[in-house]
Amino acid sequence: xxxxxxxxxxxxxxxxxxxxxxxxxxxxxxxxxxxxxxxxxxxxxxxxxxxxxxxxxxxxxxxxxxxxxxxxxxxxxxxxxxxxxxxxxxxxxxxxxxxxxxxxxxxxxxxxxxxxxxxxxxxxxxxxxxxxxxxxxxxxxxxxxxxxxxxxxxxxxxxxxxxxxxxxxxxxxxxxxxxxxxxxxxxxxxxxxxxxxxxxxxxxxxxxxxxxxxxxxxxxxxxxxxxxxxxxxxxxxxxxxxxxxxxxxxxxxxxxxxxxxxxxxxxxxxxxxxxxxxxxxxxxxxxxxxxxxxxxxxxxxxxxxxxxxxxxxxxxxxxxxxxxxxxxxxxxxxxxxxxxxxxxxxxxxxxxxxxxxxxxxxxxxxxxxxxxxxxxxxxxxxxxxxxxxxxxxxxxxxxxxxxxxxxxxxxxxxxxxxxxxxxxxxxxxxxxxxxxxxxxxxxxxxxxxxxxxxxxxxxxxxxxxxxxxxxxxxxxxxxxxxxxxxxxxxxxxxxxxxxxxxxxxxxxxxxxxxxxxxxxxxxx
Numbered sequence: 001x002x003x004x005x006x007x008x009x010x011x012x013x014x015x016x017x018x019x020x021x022x023x024x025x026x027x028x029x030x031x032x033x034x035x036x037x038x039x040x041x042x043x044x045x046x047x048x049x050x051x052x053x054x055x056x057x058x059x060x061x062x063x064x065x066x067x068x069x070x071x072x073x074x075x076x077x078x079x080x081x082x083x084x085x086x087x088x089x090x091x092x093x094x095x096x097x098x099x100x101x102x103x104x105x106x107x108x109x110x111x112x113x114x115x116x117x118x119x120x121x122x123x124x125x126x127x128x129x130x131x132x133x134x135x136x137x138x139x140x141x142x143x144x145x146x147x148x149x150x151x152x153x154x155x156x157x158x159x160x161x162x163x164x165x166x167x168x169x170x171x172x173x174x175x176x177x178x179x180x181x182x183x184x185x186x187x188x189x190x191x192x193x194x195x196x197x198x199x200x201x202x203x204x205x206x207x208x209x210x211x212x213x214x215x216x217x218x219x220x221x222x223x224x225x226x227x228x229x230x231x232x233x234x235x236x237x238x239x240x241x242x243x244x245x246x247x248x249x250x251x252x253x254x255x256x257x258x259x260x261x262x263x264x265x266x267x268x269x270x271x272x273x274x275x276x277x278x279x280x281x282x283x284x285x286x287x288x289x290x291x292x293x294x295x296x297x298x299x300x301x302x303x304x305x306x307x308x309x310x311x312x313x314x315x316x317x318x319x320x321x322x323x324x325x326x327x328x329x330x331x332x333x334x335x336x337x338x339x340x341x342x343x344x345x346x347x348x349x350x351x352x353x354x355x356x357x358x359x360x361x362x363x364x365x366x367x368x369x370x371x372x373x374x375x376x377x378x379x380x381x382x383x384x385x386x387x388x389x390x391x392x393x394x395x396x397x398x399x400x401x402x403x404x405x406x407x408x409x410x411x412x413x414x415x416x417x418x419x420x421x422x423x424x425x426x427x428x429x430x431x432x433x434x435x436x437x438x439x440x441x442x443x444x445x446x447x448x449x450x451x452x453x454x455x456x457x458x459x460x461x462x463x464x465x466x467x468x469x470x471x472x473x474x475x476x477x478x479x480x481x482x483x484x485x486x487x488x489x490x491x492x493x494x495x496x497x498x499x500x501x502x503x504x505x506x507x508x509x510x511x512x513x514x515x516x517x518x519x520x521x522x523x524x
Contacts, residue, residue, distance in 0.1 A: 008028060019257055025265065027171050029095065030107060032257040033126050033135035040133050042073040042119075047201045051315035052458030053347040055197035056451045065203035067160040067240040069119025072112065072134075075116045075163070075236075079195035080110045082129050087339050097129070099191040099320050100453060100465060102183035107171035108191050109228065111221055114161035115141050115243045124220065126256075134308035139472075140249040142220060148243075149216035150233065151286040153355060155207040159235030160242060164221065165191065168228045168322035170265045181275070185439050186230045186465065186488055188454065189446015194322060195234065196353075197454060200433045201318050202272050205215050207353045209233040210440050211290045211509055214279045222254040227265070229275065233445065277435040293356035315343075321458040328462030329501050331415040331493035335373040340459050341418065344492075348451035349386055352444055356433070361387045365448065366439040367485060368394075368421040370403045370413070373493070394480050406473050407466045407489060411504035416491035417461075420452055421473055423484040452490050462495035 050058070065071060077083075082095045097106055110127040112134060114120060117268035122141045125134035143156070150156045165188050170189070172180030192208065198204045210232055217233070218225040280286050316324075347369060351360050367384040370390070371377055379397035404414030406421075412421040431438040449465065458461040466489045473486045 008172060008474060019145075021175060026174055027168065027265070028170050029106060029171075030128065031126065031129050031168075032128070033137065033254070034257050036254070037073060038128075038131070038133045038137045039069075039120060039125070039136065040046070041232055042070045044070060044130075045074055045077055045319070047074060047078070047198070047317065047319040048322075049317045050201045052197065052318045052321045053315040053343055055200045055318045056193075057347040057350060058200040062200075062203050063205050063236045063238060066118065067114075067204060067238045068117050068237055071202050071204060071238070072120065072161065075195060075198050076110065076112075076127050077132070077193050078198040078319065080108070080127060080129055081132065083323050095130070096272075096326070097308045099187075099194045099450065100325075100327060101187045101190065102172065102180075102465060103175050105171045105175060105183075105185065106182045106186050106503055107167045107169065108231075109166045109168060110191075111137075111164040111166065112161060113142055113164060113220070115143060115245075117161060117240065121433050122239045137254050138249070138251075141246045142248045144245045144246045145220055146217070146233070146250075148307065149220065150209055150212045151283040151290070153209055153211070153235075153374060154210060154353065155235040155237075156233065158242065159234050159237050160240045163195070163234040163236065164205070164217065164230060164235070166221065166223060166228050166230050169271065173266065173268060173271065177266075178271045178393070181268075181271045182442055182487075185231065185442035186446035186449070188487075189443045189448075190450035190465075192232065192234070192443070193447045193450025193454065196447070197318050197451075199236070204236055204238040206234050207355065208234060208238050209355045210436070210443075211280065211286050213281060213283065213286060215281065219251060222251075225331075226272070231439070248516055254493070274435065274438065276349055278439055281437065289434060289436065290356050293437070314462075316458045318454075318458075321454055325454070326466040327456045328412070328493075328495050329464070329499045330496035331412065331491070333373055333415060333496040335375045336417040336461060336493065338375045338377055341374045344382060344452060344455035344459065345391075346389060348368075348455045349384065349448055351386075352447055354440070354444075363444065364433070364437065365422050365424045365445050366481075366484065367448075368423055368481060370399050370406075370419045370421075371417075372398075372400050372403065372415075372419070373417045381477060385479075394477065401506050402476060403491075403506065404504050405508040406469055406476060407491065408468055409504060409506060409509050410477070411502040412464060412466060413489070413491040414492065414504060414506070415496075415502070417493035418491070420449070420490045420492070421468075421477070421486055422449060422488040422490075423473070423477070423486050425483055426485045427483065442487055445481060449488045449490045452492065462497050463490055463492040465490055 080447045085094045088094045112125040115122045121138050122140040147156050168185040172183045369382040381394045383392050400414045403419050407413035424441045453463045468489045
């Protein structure tokens, strides 16, 4: 008997153990740089009374704002800040953040790189939500290094400041294992959804830069690229005059007070493999990737779209929507008015300002819907054409039970007025954008799902994100969805007065369990 065989058996047993949640290995909610200089952010957070549904679609339309301490404070608070706290009888103090997050684990960290701004000296900063402050990681102008890491991306070169989003994978995989990699990009997306809407309210502009040399950006932030890695750069522009770039200081490693390595964590080989395959290593790779992602794509023209008559003056201001939001735990079966339903879709679902987009209708994802109760709209399965802004019925019928089953055997999608399914033809996405396209498609679904989330809450309805049975959703929407993979699921509807999860068991699950116990299903 070999020692290697004994070790293999022990490793297998450890990796296949079942447990609910091991609180002893839970990572901290926040990184701390308490030893570094701090800038307190502005508490003057009033926003213009821009309706949420307008903010979701009006980014980059009116650029009259400055990039300064006040603007940065608003952008960080309404995208990544702590909007309220509460004392839970079991959990103790609970922090509620501005954007939704799978399991409220918040794996996303936010950094700021800027030249001298009004109230902020040139440098690289880490946003500390629990302090509502910026901790200065590096002093000096590092814009040239960031521009080099993006192969001279013009949006980076012309930006007064860039927000950089990273993810700490263990915060999500601690609970969700390797599937948590998907959730990290959903969460990045929902945070960016809040950010882009706040950008519109502040009358500044933003772009999403997804092509960059990962190791160089990680080095600029002094993160390892394995436990924490950069996901997206968001250059910001306003009327603030640009200053000439200066030679950056030499990079020195900077440690936070609580390194992730101080905690026990599991490594997931499949997660590390997919992330490693998505990395770009040189400027040539970035340029080639960006050109390939934009090449051979049709220059889509704006079609004559369906007139939904979707203006709705009752959409709450963005700030109120974000401050009041919370994930819905239970829906009623009451219908949503058609005009309000279409208002949210019309404003929430659109192309994002990505660095490789070829037109304002260019998107990596598709949208499918199960409609359960929307006034004057027949119940059934639908496809929403982003290009033509048209909702096409694929099959009519009452699919509440099926929706509950597809949504991982939960009552929420069964009770909801409608359930949105973001899907993508991954083969096409990967052929266009390489392995990096996988994480971008996940992030894009998170942004658009976050828009739906905000839009529905702004009209007084509820919404939440869900996990799901992947292949069964493809089968349900096929043949139209043949070869497409599910990325993100959002049920929406009227909030129940008792915001508590309802027990649920679908007919489909009962049938499948019965077949699993029987012998006849596999006999010919």
